[in-house]
Amino acid sequence: MSRISTIPFGPQHPSFLEPLHLKLNLEEERVVSVELSQGYNHRGMEYAMEKDWKRDAFLSERVCGICSFHHGTTYCQTIEAIAGLQVPERALIIRTIMLELQRITSHTLTLGHIAEAVGYENLFMQFFREREEFMRLANLISGNRVHYSMNWPGGVRRDISPETAKELENKLDEMLPKLQMLDGVVRKDSTWLKRTKGIGVLTKEQATTWAVVGPVARASGIPYDVRLSGNAGYHLEGIRFEPVWREEGDCWARAMVRMDETLQSVDLIRQCLGQLRDGPLVAQFKGHPNGEGFSRNEAPRGELMYWIRAKGESKLDRVKIRTPAFVNIPPLAEMLPGCEFPDVPVIVVSVDPCVCCTDR
Amino acid sequence: MKSPWILHFDTGSCNGCDLEIWALLTPKYDVERFGMVNKANPKHADILLITGPVTKKCEERLRKLYEQTPEPKLVIACGDCASTGAPFMDCYNHNHGVNNVIPVDVFVPGCACRPEAIIDAVIIGINKWKEKAEAMETNVSHEDKIMPDDSPRSDQ
Numbered sequence: 454m455s456r457i458s459t460i461p462f463g464p465q466h467p468s469f470l471e472p473l474h475l476k477l478n479l480e481e482e483r484v485v486s487v488e489l490s491q492g493y494n495h496r497g498m499e500y501a502m503e504k505d506w507k508r509d510a511f512l513s514e515r516v517c518g519i520c521s522f523h524h525g526t527t528y529c530q531t532i533e534a535i536a537g538l539q540v541p542e543r544a545l546i547i548r549t550i551m552l553e554l555q556r557i558t559s560h561t562l563t564l565g566h567i568a569e570a571v572g573y574e575n576l577f578m579q580f581f582r583e584r585e586e587f588m589r590l591a592n593l594i595s596g597n598r599v600h601y602s603m604n605w606p607g608g609v610r611r612d613i614s615p616e617t618a619k620e621l622e623n624k625l626d627e628m629l630p631k632l633q634m635l636d637g638v639v640r641k642d643s644t645w646l647k648r649t650k651g652i653g654v655l656t657k658e659q660a661t662t663w664a665v666v667g668p669v670a671r672a673s674g675i676p677y678d679v680r681l682s683g684n685a686g687y688h689l690e691g692i693r694f695e696p697v698w699r700e701e702g703d704c705w706a707r708a709m710v711r712m713d714e715t716l717q718s719v720d721l722i723r724q725c726l727g728q729l730r731d732g733p734l735v736a737q738f739k740g741h742p743n744g745e746g747f748s749r750n751e752a753p754r755g756e757l758m759y760w761i762r763a764k765g766e767s768k769l770d771r772v773k774i775r776t777p778a779f780v781n782i783p784p785l786a787e788m789l790p791g792c793e794f795p796d797v798p799v800i801v802v803s804v805d806p807c808v809c810c811t812d813r
Numbered sequence: 814m815k816s817p818w819i820l821h822f823d824t825g826s827c828n829g830c831d832l833e834i835w836a837l838l839t840p841k842y843d844v845e846r847f848g849m850v851n852k853a854n855p856k857h858a859d860i861l862l863i864t865g866p867v868t869k870k871c872e873e874r875l876r877k878l879y880e881q882t883p884e885p886k887l888v889i890a891c892g893d894c895a896s897t898g899a900p901f902m903d904c905y906n907h908n909h910g911v912n913n914v915i916p917v918d919v920f921v922p923g924c925a926c927r928p929e930a931i932i933d934a935v936i937i938g939i940n941k942w943k944e945k946a947e948a949m950e951t952n953v954s955h956e957d958k959i960m961p962d963d964s965p966r967s968d969q
Contacts, residue, residue, distance in 0.1 A: 464871070464874060465874065466853060467853035470835070472824075493825070493868065493870050494826075494868060495870065496825050496866065496901050496906050496907050497906045498901070498904060500904065500905060501901060512900070515901070515924075518826075518828035518829025519832065521827070562835075578839055581835065581836070581839035582841065585841040598833070598925065599829035600827075600924065808823075809828050
């Protein structure tokens with residue numbers, strides 16, 4: 454029996470984009486137990502969002518930059534639910550296109566991040582090179598790279614012109630073979646497989662106990678996707694969609710689910726572009742919302758929920774945000790014990806810990 | 814003149830500026846052509862790229878990182894929230910900008926700041942950093958310089 458040594462991991466660490474602190478207890482090279490410490494990014498967003506509901510359409514995007522459009526959309530959906538607004542179909546389709554576009558940028562970021570944690574620098578650079586093209590597409594549609602500011606309660610503020618739609622379609626045709634090439638690497642490359650297969654396994658029972666959502670749940674054999682199960686704001690009429698899921702529950706499965714979803718998102722954007730019809734963009738709405746409302750959406754990391762209580766004036770009574778990373782980070786306490794120390798960054802990055810979402 | 818190595822630290826931003834900093838380090842914008850490499854160790858770093866309005870919990874950590882970075886060092890505050898804290902104006906748990914915690918040399922506007930703006934700031938920053946290094950050279954007096962061959966030895 455060797456001595457147990459404690460190693461602090463983070464908050465400032467090369468493999469983390471954001472401050473997250475892990476206290477690892479090691480016996481030789483093996484992790485025995487782990488303590489998580491969060492809250493480095495807590496700014497007090499929920500308090501700030503109570504100040505003015507009109508400003509929140511843009512402030513809610515600042516909760517997280519990686520899934521900013523998902524936050525904005527879910528906030529607007531909640532206000533629409535309170536006010537009983539019917540969003541025009543064209544606005545729904547434009548929202549769906551932007552949601553899927555941002556899902557691609559988020560998933561390629563995560564896959565690149567896992568590649569870097571694995572030590573596969575080349576793959577990391579390739580993922581980020583392809584990701585940059587999708588950032589430029591988002592820039593083309595919205596005029597911004599990170600915070601699109603396109604949402605408004607009742608619809609969207611910017612239209613997709615026929616020329617932009619055409620360019621979007623051409624670019625997707627161009628990008629698909631590149632993504633498929635990367636898919637082949639993630640699926641078969643031996644270096645990648647050795648560092649990710651069978652590492653950080655989260656079984657279906659554990660996933661159910663910890664109530665994980667999104668790609669982490671879908672990699673552990675739970676085919677749960679909010680896009681299918683009664684989500685108010687998502688346009689899926691006449692669109693073929695099947696959730697991607699796997700049964701292995703290891704780091705490789707989590708990466709594969711993200712890779713498959715990236716390709717699926719390209720397909721969804723194409724289908725949505727085919728369904729764009731002329732029509733109004735915003736449903737008009739006067740006065741202030743009054744009452745309680747709840748809405749959810751499938752963010753790149755999983756189920757994102759907003760609950761708002763409004764009181765008929767510009768201030769809101771309470772805004773509650775439940776972000777997917779909030780439930781996806783704690784199961785690390787189950788995944789990390791028993792793994793080798795060099796695998797810790799891979800496992801942590803594979804659940805895609807979005808600290809700014811979690812801490813808000 | 815050696816290459817400026819950077820240290821990136823997120824002190825509570827929304828990740829938007831962090832994404833753009835990562836875009837800088839990757840093929841499209843690639844600041845490595847100016848000799849900049851992302852180093853996680855403050856003792857190896859010359860330029861601190863700080864994002865976020867500095868939350869109360871990160872404050873102590875940021876001070877430590879700043880103190881551990883050797884002179885000449887340069888601090889670049891990336892984005893509106895790192896410059897003034899404006900996007901999170903009503904939030905209660907932050908310091909309204911990096912310059913309320915450590916001295917800042919270059920501010921980058923934008924929410925989120927574009928990679929082009931960060932490259933611009935970095936070029937300004939490198940020139941400032943060179944000036945700092947030269948000022949340090951001239952300020953060092955003759956006795957302080959380590960000259961093993963010329964210096965008189967006390968033990969002889």
